[in-house]
Amino acid sequence: MRHIIETGTDGATLCFFDPAALLADFDERMADDPVSAFEELQKEGRFWWDSTGGDGAYLFHFYVDADMPEEIRRHSHDPLEMARLAVPSGTIWACGASQDFSSPATSRPSRRGRVGRREIPALAALVLTLSVCPSLAAKGASSSAPFVAQQAQQAQAQKVTKYTLPPDSYKKARDLSRIRFAGTMIGFFYGLAVLWLILRWKLSAKYRTWAETAFSRRFLQAIVFAPPLILTIDILELPLAAAQNWILRTYGISVQGWGSWFWDWTKGEIISIIISTILVWILYAAIRKAPRRWWFYFWVAALPIGLLVFFLNPLIIDPLFHKFEPLAKKDAPLTASLEAIVQRAGENIPPERMFWMGAAEKTTALNAYVTGFGASKRIVVWDTTIAKMNTPQIVFVGGHEMGHYALRHIPKGLAFGAAFLFVFFYLGFRSIGSVLARWGGNWGVHGVDDWASLPALVLLLSVFFALALPVFNAYSRHYEHQADQYALEVTHGLTPDSGQAGAQTFQILGEVNLSDPEPNPVAVFLYYDHPAIPDRIQFCLTYDPWSKGQPPEFVK
Ligand SMILES: [Zn+2]
Numbered sequence: 001m002r003h004i005i006e007t008g009t010d011g012a013t014l015c016f017f018d019p020a021a022l023l024a025d026f027d028e029r030m031a032d033d034p035v036s037a038f039e040e041l042q043k044e045g046r047f048w049w050d051s052t053g054g055d056g057a058y059l060f061h062f063y064v065d066a067d068m069p070e071e072i073r074r075h076s077h078d079p080l081e082m083a084r085l086a087v088p089s090g091t092i093w094a095c096g097a098s099q100d101f102s103s104p105a106t107s108r109p110s111r112r113g114r115v116g117r118r119e120i121p122a123l124a125a126l127v128l129t130l131s132v133c134p135s136l137a138a139k140g141a142s143s144s145a146p147f148v149a150q151q152a153q154q155a156q157a158q159k160v161t162k163y164t165l166p167p168d169s170y171k172k173a174r175d176l177s178r179i180r181f182a183g184t185m186i187g188f189f190y191g192l193a194v195l196w197l198i199l200r201w202k203l204s205a206k207y208r209t210w211a212e213t214a215f216s217r218r219f220l221q222a223i224v225f226a227p228p229l230i231l232t233i234d235i236l237e238l239p240l241a242a243a244q245n246w247i248l249r250t251y252g253i254s255v256q257g258w259g260s261w262f263w264d265w266t267k268g269e270i271i272s273i274i275i276s277t278i279l280v281w282i283l284y285a286a287i288r289k290a291p292r293r294w295w296f297y298f299w300v301a302a303l304p305i306g307l308l309v310f311f312l313n314p315l316i317i318d319p320l321f322h323k324f325e326p327l328a329k330k331d332a333p334l335t336a337s338l339e340a341i342v343q344r345a346g347e348n349i350p351p352e353r354m355f356w357m358g359a360a361e362k363t364t365a366l367n368a369y370v371t372g373f374g375a376s377k378r379i380v381v382w383d384t385t386i387a388k389m390n391t392p393q394i395v396f397v398g399g400h401e402m403g404h405y406a407l408r409h410i411p412k413g414l415a416f417g418a419a420f421l422f423v424f425f426y427l428g429f430r431s432i433g434s435v436l437a438r439w440g441g442n443w444g445v446h447g448v449d450d451w452a453s454l455p456a457l458v459l460l461l462s463v464f465f466a467l468a469l470p471v472f473n474a475y476s477r478h479y480e481h482q483a484d485q486y487a488l489e490v491t492h493g494l495t496p497d498s499g500q501a502g503a504q505t506f507q508i509l510g511e512v513n514l515s516d517p518e519p520n521p522v523a524v525f526l527y528y529d530h531p532a533i534p535d536r537i538q539f540c541l542t543y544d545p546w547s548k549g550q551p552p553e554f555v556k
Contacts, residue, residue: 023332160503161541163510163517163534170517176251177516181523183247187240188466194236195459203232205444208452222281225451227273233455234269241265248363251514256362267320275309280454287449295429299422307373310414314372314380323358327381330356337391338379338398345490345555347406353378360384365513368397370404373414379405388508392501395494396487403486407554409479416475424464431460469527476529482554484536488543489555502540506533 022041023029029037165173198204211224245261248254256264282301286294309317318324328335328351335351342349359367359382366385372378379401386394404410432448435456445452484502491498509515510533519532531539545552 158504159500160507160537163507163515163537165511165517169511169514172251173510173514173516174518176247176514177519177523179247181520183244184523184527188462190240191237191462192459194233195455195462197236198229198232198455199439199443199445199459202444204229204452204455208450211451218285219281221451222277222284226277226280226454229454230273230276231269234272238265253365253514254363255360260362264321271317271320275305279305280451283454283457284449284451291449292429295425299418299425302421303418306418307414310371311373311376314376314378318357318371322362324380325356325358326352327354327356327379328352330383331386334381334386334391334394337395338402341395341399341490341494342402344494345402345406347402349379349402349405355380356386357382360387366509368401370401370410373410377405377410384512388512389505392491392495392498393505393508396491396498396502396505399487399490400483402490403483403554404479407479407482407486409483413476413479416472420468420472424461424468427464428457428460432457435460470525473525473527473529477531480530481536481539484531484539485543486554488540489552492546492552492555499540499543503537506536506540509533510537 026037029040207225207228210228211221214224215221242261245254245256245258249256254261279302282305283294283298286297286301290297327338335354338354339351355378357380359365364384366382366388368379368381368385370377370379379398381394381397381401385397389397432453436445436448436453439456440447440453443452443456445456447453448457488498488502491501495501510517515533517534519528519534524532530536
């Protein structure tokens with residue numbers, strides 16, 4: 001549902017906030033230093049103020065739980081003065097658009113989008129105070145906030161009975177789904193072709209010769225050999241990666257500029273080259289030392305490295321690509337709501353382990369996830385999710401992530417992956433000999449212990465991995481389903497009609513991410529790592545052990 005409040009002002013200061021999003025010590029801070037208190041609140045997205053010009057040529061637009069339309073965004077006199085507040089009751093966009101009086105229609109939202117007369121008072125009480133004195137306005141309106149917030153939440157959430165999309169989104173979602181299917185197939189075979197071409201063009205043999213000519217120490221050879229090989233593979237695959245971003249941009253899911261996209265690619269390359277070079281060095285050391293058991297020794301050595309990378313990922317690697325902040329700092333009320341369900345589940349997930357991630361500069365997609373290991377374990381909620389969902393819906397998302405956490409999906413998933421790697425490495429050992437016997441001569445590869453055999457090994461592992469992918473994905477879908485069930489159980493009784501809140505969550509997720517309403521079962525089998533959205537909604541609407549007098553499975 002879309003609410004728009006439009007107001008013209010002349011020589012006034014507008015301030016704009018959700019009373020519930022202000023700090024508990026707001027009064028004290030205001031007494032000390034109101035200006036810096038406001039600036040701080042504004043930085044945290046809890047409060048927004050701005051003075052209007054004296055010429056009257058301004059219109060202010062406020063969008064509550066609706067995206068700011070592009071035609072308004074374009075006319076905004078200063079992008080910095082657009083503000084987005086993620087408040088307990090949803091999202092508020094504020095925008096000062098300067099009005100061009102010669103063509104007034106250009107910066108106005110459509111009539112259809114305006115809020116009805118009846119709805120204005122509650123919304124105005126919630127979000128909007130127009131005043132020449134910000135501090136008075138801010139102090140004035142705090143007591144009735146929770147009640148108003150609840151009303152607004154109920155008003156904005158539409159009852160979901162099944163996953164449906166409006167006609168234009170439906171077409172987009174169907175098209176995108178077909179493109180994804182084709183893209184996944186093309187991507188797999190293209191990847192194999194790249195590796196095969198590298199062998200065929202004897203590039204791998206060439207890099208091996210460089211390495212062996214330059215150094216006699218094996219580690220230094222690895223440093224000369226591995227980086228150009230990895231770079232060659234990834235540059236040859238770059239067109240496909242770019243095509244993917246191009247499609248996501250075309251469908252409005254990616255909003256990342258090409259410069260930023262390429263910089264991310266570069267950072268990814270640097271990380272991949274560092275980790276891979278170490279692994280390649282260990283692999284060939286194992287092959288030379290133990291020609292018949294190297295696959296096992298390499299597996300043993302790769303596990304702690306894999307764990308270390310998984311541990312460091314949220315601490316070092318993720319922050320290279322996105323901004324992370326403690327969720328408590330970005331959205332204290334949401335953190336409090338999440339803590340309520342954590343307590344209810346008898347889990348121990350302190351607020352320090354809940355993070356906000358700034359995804360909006362790169363994508364419109366919604367997400368939340370759990371990651372890390374030991375001291376780096378955490379729940380991450382994207383800002384896009386916070387912006388698009390109301391509290392019961394985000395709490396449902398939090399419940400889902402908590403399910404992964406409480407049901408120990410991370411250690412189980414790591415163990416599952418390790419078991420598969422064990423089998424893959426063994427199969428690689430068993431098959432690489434015959435592959436090299438047959439084509440090694442054409443590729444200039446002298447044997448398994450030759451650095452140049454690496455692309456052939458990677459090619460074999462890619463095939464094994466692709467063959468096992470449906471098994472991985474079935475396993476992942478099972479865990480995701482369990483986490484959905486956990487979310488329904490843990491929010492039951494805390495959220496009025498938790499099943500409906502869950503269904504609304506997936507409806508919003510599906511709409512924004514353009515999830516296919518009728519996914520091809522073959523696509524689901526091959527590469528869906530989450531259950532399809534229509535199934536998740538159906539499950540939310542039908543899972544109800546309570547009415548049958550049965551105990552819930554996970555949250556007693
Ligand atoms: Zn999940």
